[in-house]
Amino acid sequence: MVSFGVIEHVGIEGESGVSEQVAWNYQEHRGRYVAEALRVLRTPGVVVLSQPNGSCPVDFWHYSGSVPARWHSPRQPFLPRYREIRRWAHDADTEIDVRAVSPYGVVNFERIRAWWYGRLFSRAIRAWFSALRFPLLRALTRSPLNPFLVVQLRRRR
Numbered sequence: 001m002v003s004f005g006v007i008e009h010v011g012i013e014g015e016s017g018v019s020e021q022v023a024w025n026y027q028e029h030r031g032r033y034v035a036e037a038l039r040v041l042r043t044p045g046v047v048v049l050s051q052p053n054g055s056c057p058v059d060f061w062h063y064s065g066s067v068p069a070r071w072h073s074p075r076q077p078f079l080p081r082y083r084e085i086r087r088w089a090h091d092a093d094t095e096i097d098v099r100a101v102s103p104y105g106v107v108n109f110e111r112i113r114a115w116w117y118g119r120l121f122s123r124a125i126r127a128w129f130s131a132l133r134f135p136l137l138r139a140l141t142r143s144p145l146n147p148f149l150v151v152q153l154r155r156r157r
Contacts, residue, residue, distance in 0.1 A: 001037055002048045005061065008079050020062075020078040030080065035092035038153060046154050050106060053142075053149040054079030060147060074144060082142035082149060089153045097154040100142035102132035107148050 010033045011026025023029065037047045052059045055074050062078075063070040072079070086098045107129070125147070132141050140146060 001041060001045070002050070003037065004048075004050050006051070007033060007049055007085075008051045008054075008062075012078070022077045026077060027084070030084070031088040031091055034085065034088040034153070038089065038092045038096060038155070041153075041155055043155050043157060046152050048150065048152055049085055050103065050148065050150040052079050053144070053146055054081040054084075055142075055144040055149075056147040057144065058147055080149070082151060085149075085151050085153075093155070095155070095157075097152075097156065099152050099154070100138075100146075101150050101152055102129055102138070102141055103146070103148040103150045104129035104133055106150055 007030055011023045011029030012020050013023050014021040034047075034049070037049075041047055052061050054076065057071055057074055059070045059072055059079060074081075082100050089096045089098050104126070129148075131137055132146060142149065142151075
């Protein structure tokens with residue numbers, strides 16, 4: 001099962017493009033979303049959750065206006081972080097393996113390439129995403145240095 005750019009919109013009461021109003025119980029909503037994905041998952045199977053990384057202070061996917069990026073606090077609740085996804089998965093099933101992987105080949109920077117700095121940046125970020133596939137850098141996939149989080153929830157038995 002693949003969920004691409006959905007979970008950050010679960011538990012949201014309103015979106016203006018500039019700020020998102022999360023429900024007071026958004027954590028509960030997102031936990032139920034992950035639990036339901038795991039409930040319907042075959043054994044063995046994998047759920048892939050992908051979305052902008054809440055730990056990274058720049059969001060290239062949710063913005064309004066003329067600049068194709070949005071700065072935000074890593075504590076802002078709109079964008080999920082790896083540790084939250086891991087907690088929701090383990091709350092649903094303690095036997096689930098949770099692993100962040102490189103977003104290489106998953107994300108394109110189509111909108112940002114309309115800008116001269118975006119064309120330059122998109123090549124650099126693609127190279128960075130490729131580098132995150134190497135074993136020594138894999139831990140950085142769940143860090144603030146990775147703007148797009150791809151998390152695999154794997155049920156082995």
